[in-house]
Amino acid sequence: MSTDTSANHTFHIHHDAPAVVGRRERLGVRLLIVADAAFVVAMIFSYFYLRGLNANGGWVPKGGHTLSASTGWVVAAPLVIAAIAHKIGAKSRNVVTSGIVLLSMLVGGYLQWHQLAHMPFISVDDGGRHFFEGAYASNWAVLGGANMFHYIIGTFLALGLFIRRSRAKVDPTLEYWRQLTASSWFTWIAISAVLCAITTGII
Amino acid sequence: MTTLHNTSTHSRPIPNPAKSLITKLNMGTGTVVGILFALGAYYALRPAADAANFYNQQNKALLAGMFAWSIGFLVGIGAFIGPFRWLIGKDLTAEEQLYLAGDGQGIKRYFKYCTDHKVVGIQYLVGVMAMLGVGGTMAMMIRTSLAIPGGHFVGATIYNSLVGLHGITMIIAMIIVATGPFGNYIMPIMIGARDMAFPRLNALSWWVLFTAIPVLCSAWFLGGIPTGWTAYAPLSVQAGPGMNAFIATIIIFAFSTAVAGMNITATVVAMRAKGMKWNRVPIFVIGATMSVALAIPAFPTFMLAMVQTATDRVFNTGFYDANVGGSGWLYAHLFWIMGHPEVYVILLPGVAILMEIAPVFVRKPLFSFNAAVMGFAGIAGLSVLVWAHHMYISGWTPTLNGPFMVTTEMISVPTGLLFLVLLGTIWRGKPWMKLPMLALFAVIWNLLIGGITGIYLSDVPADNYLHGSMYVTAHFHYTLMGAALTGAVAGLAYWFPKMTGRMLNERAGYISFWFTQIGFQILFLGMFIAGAEGQPRRVVSFAAMYKYQNMISTGGAYLVGTGFIILLWAVIHSWRKGDIAPQNPWGAKTLEWTVPYPVPLENFDELPVITSDPYGYGKGN
Numbered sequence: 012m013s014t015d016t017s018a019n020h021t022f023h024i025h026h027d028a029p030a031v032v033g034r035r036e037r038l039g040v041r042l043l044i045v046a047d048a049a050f051v052v053a054m055i056f057s058y059f060y061l062r063g064l065n066a067n068g069g070w071v072p073k074g075g076h077t078l079s080a081s082t083g084w085v086v087a088a089p090l091v092i093a094a095i096a097h098k099i100g101a102k103s104r105n106v107v108t109s110g111i112v113l114l115s116m117l118v119g120g121y122l123q124w125h126q127l128a129h130m131p132f133i134s135v136d137d138g139g140r141h142f143f144e145g146a147y148a149s150n151w152a153v154l155g156g157a158n159m160f161h162y163i164i165g166t167f168l169a170l171g172l173f174i175r176r177s178r179a180k181v182d183p184t185l186e187y188w189r190q191l192t193a194s195s196w197f198t199w200i201a202i203s204a205v206l207c208a209i210t211t212g213i214i
Numbered sequence: 215m216t217t218l219h220n221t222s223t224h225s226r227p228i229p230n231p232a233k234s235l236i237t238k239l240n241m242g243t244g245t246v247v248g249i250l251f252a253l254g255a256y257y258a259l260r261p262a263a264d265a266a267n268f269y270n271q272q273n274k275a276l277l278a279g280m281f282a283w284s285i286g287f288l289v290g291i292g293a294f295i296g297p298f299r300w301l302i303g304k305d306l307t308a309e310e311q312l313y314l315a316g317d318g319q320g321i322k323r324y325f326k327y328c329t330d331h332k333v334v335g336i337q338y339l340v341g342v343m344a345m346l347g348v349g350g351t352m353a354m355m356i357r358t359s360l361a362i363p364g365g366h367f368v369g370a371t372i373y374n375s376l377v378g379l380h381g382i383t384m385i386i387a388m389i390i391v392a393t394g395p396f397g398n399y400i401m402p403i404m405i406g407a408r409d410m411a412f413p414r415l416n417a418l419s420w421w422v423l424f425t426a427i428p429v430l431c432s433a434w435f436l437g438g439i440p441t442g443w444t445a446y447a448p449l450s451v452q453a454g455p456g457m458n459a460f461i462a463t464i465i466i467f468a469f470s471t472a473v474a475g476m477n478i479t480a481t482v483v484a485m486r487a488k489g490m491k492w493n494r495v496p497i498f499v500i501g502a503t504m505s506v507a508l509a510i511p512a513f514p515t516f517m518l519a520m521v522q523t524a525t526d527r528v529f530n531t532g533f534y535d536a537n538v539g540g541s542g543w544l545y546a547h548l549f550w551i552m553g554h555p556e557v558y559v560i561l562l563p564g565v566a567i568l569m570e571i572a573p574v575f576v577r578k579p580l581f582s583f584n585a586a587v588m589g590f591a592g593i594a595g596l597s598v599l600v601w602a603h604h605m606y607i608s609g610w611t612p613t614l615n616g617p618f619m620v621t622t623e624m625i626s627v628p629t630g631l632l633f634l635v636l637l638g639t640i641w642r643g644k645p646w647m648k649l650p651m652l653a654l655f656a657v658i659w660n661l662l663i664g665g666i667t668g669i670y671l672s673d674v675p676a677d678n679y680l681h682g683s684m685y686v687t688a689h690f691h692y693t694l695m696g697a698a699l700t701g702a703v704a705g706l707a708y709w710f711p712k713m714t715g716r717m718l719n720e721r722a723g724y725i726s727f728w729f730t731q732i733g734f735q736i737l738f739l740g741m742f743i744a745g746a747e748g749q750p751r752r753v754v755s756f757a758a759m760y761k762y763q764n765m766i767s768t769g770g771a772y773l774v775g776t777g778f779i780i781l782l783w784a785v786i787h788s789w790r791k792g793d794i795a796p797q798n799p800w801g802a803k804t805l806e807w808t809v810p811y812p813v814p815l816e817n818f819d820e821l822p823v824i825t826s827d828p829y830g831y832g833k834g835n
Contacts (some may be wrong), residue, residue, distance in 0.1 A: 014442030035411050035484040040475040042510060050514035053548060057533070060544055067530065069539025139266030142530035148741065149531035153522065171301040177304045 025040050032189020035207075040192050044199045046052040051203050055210050061146040062213075071214070072144035079149065082126060083208030086158055088199070089119025094164065094201040097172075101190035106176045111166055112197070113169040120162035127155050147214065154207045161200040215511045234310050236292050238258045241325040244291030250595050251286025252279040258759070273458055273527045276436070280462035284425040285483025291421060292327045294416050296410045314782055315413070320699070327421060330412035332813055335399025336713065337420050337816040339706075342394055343782070344428070345387035346699075348700050350778055352380035357737075357771035360764050373754040375438025375456070382443040382460065386467055388694055389509070389556065390423070390474075391702040392563035397478050397502045400709050403806040404496050406487025406824065408816040411480040419474035428467040433459035444553075447519075447534035447545035449658045458527070468517035475506035487805070489824035496804050497586055498705075501566020504590045508597065509559045516552035519545055524683065543610050550601035560694055562590055565632050565661070568654045571708055572639040573829045574802045575651040580829040581638030585631045593648025594630025596621060605679050622672035624635055629665055648800075653704030666688060666741065685745025688738040694825055696734060703781070709787070711795030715811035719792060722784035726777045733773025740767035804828045 027035075062070055071077060093115035097131035100108025133141055143149045172193060175186070228517070256279035261271030288294060299306055306314070316323030329418060359367040364498045366464050368376060385501050410416045433439050438458040440447050450457055482503045486495065521547070522533040534545050573580045580586065602618040645651050650815030667689040670676040679719055680686060710718040744763035749756050756764065798807035805828075809817055 022248075029517065035480060038484055039412055039415075039476055039480045041592075042470065042479055046472040046510045046514050049511035050518055052514040053518040057522070057544060057548070060547070061539060061541060064541050066536045066539050066541050112755075118282070119267070140270070140530065142538075143268065143532055144538065146532055149522075149525070149533050149538075149540070152531060164598060171303075174301065175303045187437075188435075199343070200245065 019181050033192065035151055036188065037192045037195060037204065040195050043187070044195065047199070047203070051157065051206060052168055054150070054157060055206065056209050058150040059156070059213075061150060068148070069145045070147050074132070074144065076131040077214050078126075078131070078211070080212035080214070082205075083154075083211040086119055086123045086126065086155075086205035087208040088124070089115040090161070090165070090197075090204045092203040093119070093169065094197040097169075097190075097197045101194050102187075104176055104186070104190065106173070109169065109173040109176045111139060113166070113173045116166040116169045117184060123155060123162055124158050127152065127159065144192075151211055154211060158204055159206060161203060162184060165197065165200055166198060226329050231635075234313070236295055236310055236313060236327075239290065239292035239295075239327065240322070241291060244289075244421075246286040247290025248283045248285075252283035255279045255282035262583065262790040264506045270528050270530060272455060273447045273524075276455055276458040277462055277524060277528065278649075280429045280432070280458065281466075283429065284422065284462075284466050287425045287759050288421060293414075293418055293421060295553055300305075314417075315815060325764050326714030327417050329409075331398050331410045331413065331416055331816065332713075333414050334410075335395050335397075336400055337424075338390060338394030338715070340743060341420070341424065341427070341787070342387050342391050345383055346391070346605075346778075347782070349380050349383035349387060350775065352376050352383065352777050353437070354771060356380060358758070359754060360417050361768040362765065364756050366754065367696065368754075370437065370754050371440070374440045374442075374752070375433070377428070378442045378445075378490035379433060380443075382439075382463070384694075385443060385556070385560075386426075386430075386463075388698060389471065391509075391560075391566055391699065391786070392477065392567060392705060393474070393502050393506055394420075394499070395713070396567070396705050396709060397474075397563070399713055400806050401478065401499055401502060402481060402485070403809060403813065403817050404444040404499055404804050405482060405485065405490060406482060406818065406822045407485040407500055408818065408821070410477050411485055412477050415473050416478050419470045419477065422466060422470040422473070426463045429459055429466065430463040434607050444518075445523070447523060447526070447542050448540075450523050450545075450726070451534055458524075461524050461527075464520045465517055465524075468513040468520075470508050471506075471513050471693045472596070478506045479503055479510070487822050487824050491824075493583060494824050494827045497580060497583065498563070498566045498570040500587055501590050502563045503570070504594045505559050505566075506561040508562075508594045512552045512555040512559065512598070515548045515621030516556075519552075522548075543605070543608065546605050546608060546610070547601070550604045551598070553604065554601045555594075555597040557690070557693065558593050562593065564657070564698035564705075565636075566590070567701045567705040567708070568657055569632075569635060569639070570804070571650045571704055572636060574708075574800050575646045575648060575654075576640050576643030577646075577831045578639060578643045579639070579831055581635050583827070585827070586635040589628045589631030589635065592631065593625060596625045599753055600625065600672075603672050603677070604666060606674055607681050609729050611767070619672055619674050623669060626665065631692045633662075649707040649718070649720065649727060650704040652724070653700050653707065655746050656727070657697050657700050657704070660692050660700060664692030667692065680745065682750055683745040684741045684751050687751045688741035688745055689786070691738050691741075696738070700731075706785070708800070709806070710785075711799050712811060712813075714789050714792070715795055716788050716792030718783040718796045718800065719788045722780055722787070726784060728782035729773050729777030729780060731777075733770045733777060736772070737767050737774055740764070740770060777778055803830060 022118055081153070093112045096108045096111040097116065100112070130152060132144045134144050143152065172190070219279065256275050259271065259275040259278050261268045261275065265271055276776055296306055315332050316326065316328040319326070323330070324337060328334070348619040355368060356373070359365055359373055361367070396412070398416065401410075436459060437454040438456045439445070440453055441457070441459045445457070445460055480494070482499055522531070525531040526533055526535065532540040534540045536542075569580060569586055600618060602614060603622045606615050636654070640654070667685070671680060671686060671689060684766070707718050707723060710716070730804040740763045744760045744767070747760065747763070749760045749763070795811065797810055800807070806823060808822070
């Protein structure tokens with residue numbers, strides 16, 4: 012390999028231009044989103060595969076305890092609001108919008124936890140053993156668990172961004188890119204929640 | 215460990231952020247905190263002996279303890295200090311970041327949360343060698359048990375666990391055997407970068423993986439895993455407590471792989487030296503990047519399969535229980551959607567190493583860079599469309615067997631391109647017969663055998679007969695061990711001087727090579743014959759008609775084992791007392807050979823600018 016030495020070398024990995032670092036971080040987050048998206052797609056595949064098989068008529072719980080199609084949208088809505096609020100506030104680095112993002116995460120996280128804690132399709136057998144009634148119930152629980160995981164990561168990000176904006180710790184260049192990077196994540200988890208809501212709406 | 219020093223690297227004062235917590239954390243603190251977390255989680259959830267749901271509660275406590283160990287270790291070694299400091303708005307100072315990079319800390323940095331990509335590369339190398347050693351020992355126990363009919367060197371239950379643990383240990387080791395050590399140590403230098411794109415995540419990927427090792431080992435003390443490495447449901451749902459170790463290991467490993475894959479891909483895409491256009495990127499970098507980029511979407515499906523297995527075991531969900539609407543086929547799909555691309559995740563970097571080596575040792579340009587890239591891309595693309603050839607005889611939608619047979623056999627085309635590039639490069643050359651070049655010839659032979667025997671398994675009628683036999687075992691060992699592992703050994707011999715500053719003992723390397731390769735042919739050709747005659751795999755007892763085939767195979771296994779022990783000795787001895795290596799012992803043209811040993815913290819004093827491709831042998835530049 013023929014090489015030449017850069018005479019006017021100015022870039023250094025730990026001192027790269029903020030835009031260079033920012034684009035790199037955004038690429039990294041997008042690649043992680045690919046991994047997370049593969050997980051979500053696999054969950055949706057699992058849902059429709061078992062729904063299609065309906066082995067031994069076991070898709071719908073025995074007591075018919077399915078959840079309303081709106082339950083998925085209830086937990087998706089705060090994520091959509093958070094994604095929009097973050098997008099609006101990313102350029103201005105507005106503390107109010109980051110507060111809205113954090114609040115949406117906390118409210119949505121609570122709603123998701125509440126839904127998981129009050130699932131109507133768990134029964135107790137003669138031996139006192141709890142079990143899920145049917146494949147629909149199993150899939151619903153794991154989709155809800157994945158949403159909960161997204162809420163936890165989103166809350167961490169939202170809290171960090173809120174604290175940093177409140178303390179004026181926002182570097183106008185590098186942090187701007189980090190806001191955009193966070194925006195990729197917030198947008199993805201909102202899309203993921205919407206996909207889950209659509210999926211669980213098809214019973 | 216080498217005792218070489220580079221004064222330019224160590225002339226700077228060692229950063230000492232005295233009041234920072236990061237100076238006090240290391241593997242020891244990680245282990246202590248990890249154990250405390252694990253015990254805390256286990257005892258908080260442990261079941262009462264007479265509990266109605268004892269089985270579920272026991273699985274819950276064990277899984278919680280295993281994940282708590284992993285998280286606790288990472289807390290104790292300081293992995294979360296950076297994110298926590300970001301959270302509260304007090305970013306790490308430049309001095310703390312330099313300390314995390316291990317600057318001037320000698321051997322201690324290998325036991326810390328060190329962000330230097332070269333340290334992470336060495337950590338991967340040592341870790342991989344340890345895993346291969348453990349997995350290889352289990353292989354020797356398996357072969358010893360199969361030496362004679364009714365040999366029963368170990369009991370049937372232990373044999374089952376040996377087969378499963380050998381499988382998963384080797385699969386994990388093989389996934390990281392090239393991209394771990396060389397992808398971390400060598401690749402950033404090859405592309406003219408000062409470090410990986412995300413140094414802290416780089417360290418995280420290693421230490422997360424490290425936490426999976428004791429978890430997997432714990433399976434031995436929890437009754438083992440009776441399912442083989444495929445862990446088919448519902449067998450895995452009904453298996454004993456050792457299965458929890460398998461589940462936790464896969465979930466932890468999948469997380470580590472996603473982080474590592476993202477980091478390597480981002481580094482290659484965003485941090486190449488000025489002038490390094492895609493057609494000037496070294497072919498090893500292309501192959502390794504395709505491999506990890508393929509792993510990013512593939513492994514989460516296996517992770518989901520394990521999450522569902524865990525919830526079936528802990529919460530009595532019904533993913534794999536047909537009584538409540540589940541299906542074992544679902545597991546098979548999720549597993550093999552990952553499982554077949556995973557073969558190429560392992561294979562591509564091994565072949566890419568050989569493509570890197572071939573031009574250097576025949577002093578000729580790489581034969582058709584574009585064909586090599588098309589070969590890698592074709593394999594990566596097709597590999598996600600072939601999974602159901604593992605399910606021909608499962609009864610799942612027989613009408614789709616034909617299409618899957620076609621897609622599987624189509625993979626021969628891009629694989630043929632890889633052969634073409636390797637053979638075209640060495641054609642009419644005068645090979646410099648050093649150890650890496652010997653390995654190249656061995657891989658061409660082994661991959662040929664592995665590839666051709668694979669065609670029979672992709673063929674529906676032939677697979678109906680061969681499925682589940684020793685033939686399958688021999689086939690994938692030819693591919694993964696004969697090609698990918700031998701390719702990685704070639705990489706070790708090639709880059710050993712750059713990674714350790716010493717030359718690998720040549721005589722020991724040759725002896726190891728011939729023991730290993732001759733033993734390998736005896737071991738697996740014997741197994742092919744036994745399998746073609748109908749001997750099932752994963753069964754400890756076999757009929758007397760397979761006596762000689764198995765005796766021959768076991769003899770070959772002992773030759774392979776001897777060869778690897780010699781290689782291990784050569785590596786350790788050469789690392790400590792080998793001849794000092796010149797900066798560029800092979801006269802290669804890629805960037806890693808332009809930097810001295812020890813490689814400076816940020817690799818290059820001044821970043822290079824690339825003006826040609828790296829294979830210009832015989833072109834006068």
